[in-house]
Amino acid sequence: MSVRIFRGSFELYSWLFMRISGIALAALVVIHLIYLHFFIGVEQINFSVVASRWASPGWKIFDLVMLLLALSHGGNGARIVLEDYIRRRVWRIAAFAVLGIIWAALLIVGTHVVLTFDPSSLQEAGIVS
Secondary structure (H helix, E strand, C coil): CHHHHHHHHHHHHHHHHHHHHHHHHHHHHHHHHHHHHHHHCHHHCCHHHHHHHHCCHHHHHHHHHHHHHHHHHHHHHHHHHHHHHCCCHHHHHHHHHHHHHHHHHHHHHHHHHHHHCCHHHHHHCCCCC
């Protein structure tokens, strides 16, 4: 009985998260597009523009929040799709495990890139000018 209550609560919170994160993502993406396309201009976007944006902690936090919300929203959506289409319990658990590993790997790599981005090290290595 308690597992059933927990499952119902989890699905309720999952449903609520999808609605809230979807609205938040829509707002963040609109701000992102307006800033990059209208204030900076698509033709002006290059490495130095990204490096100057990420020099500011505010933009790093903005992009990190957008990344975390997008990965979590997409991962939760994929979990729901897998749950709808995979009937056998063993295959569902395996699919959830693979999804969780992919989600965690993307989350770790994306967060690492945003938080540790240092344009000077790339310029010193001659990767970018």
